[in-house]
Structure formats: C-alpha cells, structure tokens
Amino acid sequence: MCPSGLSVSAGVGPTAAVMRAAHPLSDLAAAATDAATTTTIAESDFPSDPDDEPLYAARKKIYPQRVSGTFRRLKWALLVITLGIYYFLPFVRWDRGPNAPNQAVLIDFPARRFYFFFIEIWPQEVYYLTGLLIIAAMALFLMNAVAGRLWCGYLCPQTVWTDLFVTVERWIEGDRREHLLRDQQPWGLDRATRAAAKHFCWLMIAWWTGGAWVLYFGDAPTLVRELATFKAPPVAYGFIGLLTFTTYALAGWMREQVCVYMCPWPRIQAALTDEYALNVCYRHDRGEPRASLKKAAALHEHGQAAGDCIDCRQCVYVCPTGVDIRNGPNLGCIQCGLCIDACDAVMAKVGRAPRLIAYDTDLNIRARQHGGQTSYQFVRMRTLLYAAIIAVVGGVMAYALATRHAQALTIIHDRNPLFVRLSDGAIRNGYAVHIANKNRETQSFVLKVTGLAGADVETFGSDKSAEGQPVITVGPDQTRQVRVIVTTRQLLEPNASIPLTFSIVTANGQVGATAGDRFVGP
Amino acid sequence: MSGQTERLDKLARKPASQSTRQVPTTGHEWDGLQELNRPLPRWWLWLFYATIVWSVGYWLVYPAWPLLSSYSNGIFKWHSRAAVSSDLAVLQTQRGAMTTRLAAASLAEIESTPEMLDFARALGGRAFADNCAPCHGAGGGGAKGYPNLVDNDWLWGGSLDAISQTITHGVRSGDEQGHQGSMPAFGRDGMLKRDEVLVVAEYVRSLSGLSTTAGADLARGAKIFADNCAVCHGPDGKGNRALGAPNLTDQIWLYGSDTQAIIEGIWNGHGGVMPAWGGKLDPVTIKALTVYVHTFGGGE
Numbered sequence: 108m109c110p111s112g113l114s115v116s117a118g119v120g121p122t123a124a125v126m127r128a129a130h131p132l133s134d135l136a137a138a139a140t141d142a143a144t145t146t147t148i149a150e151s152d153f154p155s156d157p158d159d160e161p162l163y164a165a166r167k168k169i170y171p172q173r174v175s176g177t178f179r180r181l182k183w184a185l186l187v188i189t190l191g192i193y194y195f196l197p198f199v200r201w202d203r204g205p206n207a208p209n210q211a212v213l214i215d216f217p218a219r220r221f222y223f224f225f226i227e228i229w230p231q232e233v234y235y236l237t238g239l240l241i242i243a244a245m246a247l248f249l250m251n252a253v254a255g256r257l258w259c260g261y262l263c264p265q266t267v268w269t270d271l272f273v274t275v276e277r278w279i280e281g282d283r284r285e286h287l288l289r290d291q292q293p294w295g296l297d298r299a300t301r302a303a304a305k306h307f308c309w310l311m312i313a314w315w316t317g318g319a320w321v322l323y324f325g326d327a328p329t330l331v332r333e334l335a336t337f338k339a340p341p342v343a344y345g346f347i348g349l350l351t352f353t354t355y356a357l358a359g360w361m362r363e364q365v366c367v368y369m370c371p372w373p374r375i376q377a378a379l380t381d382e383y384a385l386n387v388c389y390r391h392d393r394g395e396p397r398a399s400l401k402k403a404a405a406l407h408e409h410g411q412a413a414g415d416c417i418d419c420r421q422c423v424y425v426c427p428t429g430v431d432i433r434n435g436p437n438l439g440c441i442q443c444g445l446c447i448d449a450c451d452a453v454m455a456k457v458g459r460a461p462r463l464i465a466y467d468t469d470l471n472i473r474a475r476q477h478g479g480q481t482s483y484q485f486v487r488m489r490t491l492l493y494a495a496i497i498a499v500v501g502g503v504m505a506y507a508l509a510t511r512h513a514q515a516l517t518i519i520h521d522r523n524p525l526f527v528r529l530s531d532g533a534i535r536n537g538y539a540v541h542i543a544n545k546n547r548e549t550q551s552f553v554l555k556v557t558g559l560a561g562a563d564v565e566t567f568g569s570d571k572s573a574e575g576q577p578v579i580t581v582g583p584d585q586t587r588q589v590r591v592i593v594t595t596r597q598l599l600e601p602n603a604s605i606p607l608t609f610s611i612v613t614a615n616g617q618v619g620a621t622a623g624d625r626f627v628g629p
Numbered sequence: 630m631s632g633q634t635e636r637l638d639k640l641a642r643k644p645a646s647q648s649t650r651q652v653p654t655t656g657h658e659w660d661g662l663q664e665l666n667r668p669l670p671r672w673w674l675w676l677f678y679a680t681i682v683w684s685v686g687y688w689l690v691y692p693a694w695p696l697l698s699s700y701s702n703g704i705f706k707w708h709s710r711a712a713v714s715s716d717l718a719v720l721q722t723q724r725g726a727m728t729t730r731l732a733a734a735s736l737a738e739i740e741s742t743p744e745m746l747d748f749a750r751a752l753g754g755r756a757f758a759d760n761c762a763p764c765h766g767a768g769g770g771g772a773k774g775y776p777n778l779v780d781n782d783w784l785w786g787g788s789l790d791a792i793s794q795t796i797t798h799g800v801r802s803g804d805e806q807g808h809q810g811s812m813p814a815f816g817r818d819g820m821l822k823r824d825e826v827l828v829v830a831e832y833v834r835s836l837s838g839l840s841t842t843a844g845a846d847l848a849r850g851a852k853i854f855a856d857n858c859a860v861c862h863g864p865d866g867k868g869n870r871a872l873g874a875p876n877l878t879d880q881i882w883l884y885g886s887d888t889q890a891i892i893e894g895i896w897n898g899h900g901g902v903m904p905a906w907g908g909k910l911d912p913v914t915i916k917a918l919t920v921y922v923h924t925f926g927g928g929e
Contacts (some may be wrong), residue, residue: 163668163669163674164669165671166671215835360672364670368673463647489677522767523766523768523769524768524769524770525764527777527780528771528780529881529925530780530876532880535779567740567746567750569743578742587747589747590924590925592748
C-alpha cells in the first residue's frame, strides 16, 4: 500500500519537505497496528524507542567548502556593499548649515531628531517609519514572489556576517578538508594558536560591528575619540558590548541555527510562496538516476539511462547550512546559490551542461519530465499587487515629504473645563497651541484665529503685532507651546460648537500652517 | 508483521537519491497524524539553565527575601527609594539654571519673560496636576464648592500676589496668615427664621438678575439682607475679598444658583478649606503654580 509514499520524492511537489517526510510514515502507520513503536524509521544515530529520543541535540558542526562562481561573486559584491554601508555610513558628512548636526545619517535621541541626508524627521512624523516598514515588508514579499528567499540568501545580516565569519575561519583554519582533519587531531600548539587567532578575529569584527552601531546615535568622529579615550557615555560601551556578544554568538557559533530555530521568516515565506516563484532547485528530471562517471558509462553500455548528477556531494559540502538541495525544498535552505556554483564547476569538469542546480520552479521540472512546455511567469497578480503597494506607499510618502511645511501647528482644546463662563456671562475657551519651527533660524509667527467674529484672542508669553494680533517667537529647530484663550460676548446657541481656524503667518506674510478646532459653548 | 518489515527494509535500502529524510516521531498519534520529534538545540537548554543562575544572582543583588522583621538588602544595598531620590537630584540639576532665575525674579517678571513663562507653566502644570487637580480639576475647572480657577471671579483676589498668598497660606487651613472667615449657618444656628431665609434667598437671586418666585416679598428680603448679609457681602451684594465673601451679583456661583442651593447655603453656612502649601512645596514651585493659575486666563 506504500507506493505513493515511496514515490513521493521522485515526483517532488510544491509541498514542503517536512510535510512530505510525514507521508510514508503515516501510510505505514495506517498499515501497522502497533504504530507507536514500529513506525519510526530511524537513521543510525537515532534510537528506535521514542522514549529514548533526545529532547535536546548538540549542533552538528558544518564545514562549508570554498567555492567560486557567479553566485559567489555576487555574494562577495553584496557583502562588500552592505558591510561597507554599515561600517562607514556614520562617517559620511552632510552640511545642514548652522544649528544642525552635519552627520548624514544620525538618530539623535536626546534632541529627538532623525537625520537622513536631506530629510529630517521629527517625533511627530514617525509615521514615515510606518511607511518604510510597509515598503520593507512588501519588498520582502515581492522578492519572495519573484525568486524565493533572496533576502535570506544574499541580504540578511545573519547571512552576510556568517559569510564573513566563515571566510575568516577558512582563512585561519583552512578549507573544509584541512579544517575537518585538524579538528580530529588532539589539541596541540598549532590547533590552539589557530583557534585563538580565529576567535580573536571574530571578536574584533564583532566589536567593530557593535562600535559602528553606536556611531549612528551620536556624532561619529567625536564619539570615536570619546570611545578611544574612555570618555564616552556608559550606554555606548554597554551597547558595543551587547552587539559584540550577539554578533560573535550569532555569526560565529549559532549560524544556521538562527535560520532554522529562531527566525520566523522561513515559516512565513513557505506560507506566502506559490508554484511560480523561482527557487534554487535540483533539476531531478535531468539529474536522476544518479550515477558516477564509470557507472554511467556502464549503464549506457547496457542501453540504460543515467542522469547528469554524478553524486559527488559538492553541493552538500559548500552549503553553509548543511542541507542536501537534492532532497527538494527545505526549511534549512537559505537559497544562497552556492550549490549552483559548486555544481556548475563539476559539470564543467565532466563536460556536461551547467545549471543542473539552478533557479527554477517545480512546475518547470515536472513539465520537462513529462515533455511539457516550461514557462517563467514573473508578471502575476501577486507580483503586480506587491509592486503596486510599494509604488502607492512610496508615492504617498514622497508626496508628504515634498509638500510638508517648515513649521507645524497643533491645537489642543482644554478638556477641563471645555468652556468657562466669566462673571459678566461671557464664554471663554482655552487652547494649548503648539508651534514647531523646523527652520534653522528663530521665527516669529502671527497667530490668527478666524471663525468667530468679534471674539477676543489673547495669548500668554507673546508680543502684539501692529494690528494687535499675537506674535509668537519660536527658536530654531524648536517647538513652543503657548496658551491661547478665546472669549466671546455674543449670545451662543445652546450646545454651540463653532469651527475655528488657527493659522500662523510667517514674517514674509505667507501662511505657514493652519489647524482647525472648535469653540464650545454651554 | 513480516509485510511491514519488508517495507521498512525496502525503505532503508532505498538509494540516497530516492529516500526522503526520515525523522523519528515522538510516538504520539492522533487519527493517523504523528508528531515528529525535532530535538531542540542544546544551547537552548543551556540558556534555560543560565536564566536560573541569573535569577539566583538577582536574589543576591536586589532586596528579595522577607526576613522576620526586615528583608534581605542585597549586596549593593540598592533601594528603589534611593533610586527615586537620585533621579530627583538629577532633575534638580537639570532644572537648576532656570530654577535659580525663577527664585530671583518677581512674579510679574516671570510672566513677562517668555522663556521663564514657558518654564514656569511647564513646572506649574506638573505641580498643579500632582497637588491641586484633585479638588480644582485637571484644567482648573473646579467643582461645586471648589472654585473654578479659569474664570475671572476670585473670592480672595486674582492678582499674582493674591494667588501666591492663597496658595502659600491656604483658606481656613489653620495657618495664622491664611484666609479666615466663613459663612455662618443662619438657619441652623437660629439667627434667621425659616420664612426669613426663604425670602432673603429670593432677594439674593434677584441681585444677579435671576428669576424670583412670583409674589415674593423682595423688599423684606432686602431688609433682612441689609441687617444680616451686607456686613460681609456689602450693601450692594458685590462681596468682600478681605473676608472671602463672594460677589452675589455676577454669573458665577460656587455652590449653585438655584433657590434650593442658596437656601441650603444660608441655612447651613459655607466654609470650604484649602490647605496651606507653603510648608509642602518649595518657593519656586509655588511661584510656578501662581503663574500657571494666573495664566489660566482669569488672572487680574
């Protein structure tokens, strides 16, 4: 009754590997009466009695082998670009004139400002962050819809830093074979020196990573001097220590376990993907049945077919997460493309066509298997939708950014009391008026309140203009709150709620900002 | 049984290219669904143990264990009250320069200098919310018996100095320099008879132009008012701030303007209490509070 279970791996479907692994088991379970003890098909290192199975397992160390090729070159380029941006961006200067920092990218928490080149974000504009997060999420989804785990394989900090750490490890302790052999030797001077050198280099990279992080939160050149002379604030050292530790632990020790056990994206990614998304695939239509060169020659002699895969396991050796791509889609596969490079190199050596492992879809593999037509559909409803959302959100943000004023006005009506009756029966409303002056110079604004004819407008802490209107002066890059009271002696309707318009007029006579509120009566 | 062994055999001997990776199950099964056993990485376990060790350190470092008459103090003698004190000290340093300026300046100077006014209003706003809002309301709107501080009617005066005096020494607070004097209980104490109270209440309503009951003897009310009330409230009912006697001719009523409320006031008297804040708040805070209350809008 098992054939469906047994043949499943030959006809790889879009289902995740983990799910498929359960099929033969459940088929067997249905057949067996004493399922609990006999359905376990154990690999040699797993005990057969469920009660003896470990709840916790030690990590199996992975020794990824060096590889070269297109995808490796691409990864090198991305590594240099992304880490270069991360490590050096804080030192880029951007002249904003007086009264403002000249660091291009700066998160200034004490002053509550975020600077990004020509953009300055105030706390009340933090909704731009929401927009950025939406765009980031949609970009991730779009990447996934086009070609699977592009983020995981090339751009994720965990991947990039692990790649760097693996490179350092390989440089000091040698490539896969040399490192494996050395690790089997007893501890000696050579092995210990190399291990110490490796961990020292790792810690230096990790320390620099933490150091670069804090530079985004203060003036980088000043902070570097302060850090070197131990005059920096303790919180800077604290964060450097924390990030040194996390970088060292995550990129040096935990590596693929972060992806397999800690990261939610592989799970979400598997749920979001569809059958048209490109993935790093083993083209089993071409590769199976696997046969070494000799065996293939023998098979051909007997008129039998042999696949292109020579079962050299290079794809497994170069894998940074230690998966076998030939087993189909896998949670552990970050789709970095290094197995493509490894396989291409082998195929070139044995004189066969490259891309036995390649970006492809299961649909195409099956199509080729059954003589059907392959197709690549990048333009699909979901890619269009993701791109449209990115365009709309990005457009809204760009428009808001381009049309925002250099000053902002916010009105908060008194809540207790909503209105007050004066001794002569007049009705008064109080407002807290916030004026944000985003200019680099001190500005004076004339406050105008319209909507209630004949009302008295009075402010505290302001001058009077020639026409008797309040003039509020706000310092450069500052906000100021003044209390404004509006009093009317006219008879109001019961439960009156009259719309008022507050506006601030700049020195050159232009309306800087307007805001609406209401005048409330008894 | 043998059929199954055969199948297992077949599976085990399958070439690597054909086998799906097998994962052991926990032995649990529900309707044919089995739970795969995916052992957690061991560092996860170590992390759990590390948190236990950490918690032991926590007990040692912080006050943690109740003892018979006290508690364990922790090796660094850290105390949340001391932490608050040091935070407050930091706050005082941050406010230092402006606090010194406020201490030296007069109330009028504070109100006319924008940066001092902004600071005083910010400081006064916090102090008001902490100390005054329970009676006078979050925005100074008051309540029945608790004066509204936003309007322009003042029992004891609305100038900066008068407000400062009231905050410092309070009203009927027991402070020697505080405001004294209260509305006697004319009815309860037998100074006025029932019908006299009723008729004088009608007269009081007429002072501010409120409607009176038809046929009420306002002339008799005026006579009673002149004999009993005018001493404090003045012959024309405009009040007397030296005694805290409210102006009865305006639109503002601390205890309500309906006849019933006025009768109750005359019968039982009034005498709200405001504490003296002089001993509780520092002089700068009182200055800030004074300016804050003055700039509600009703200040004189």
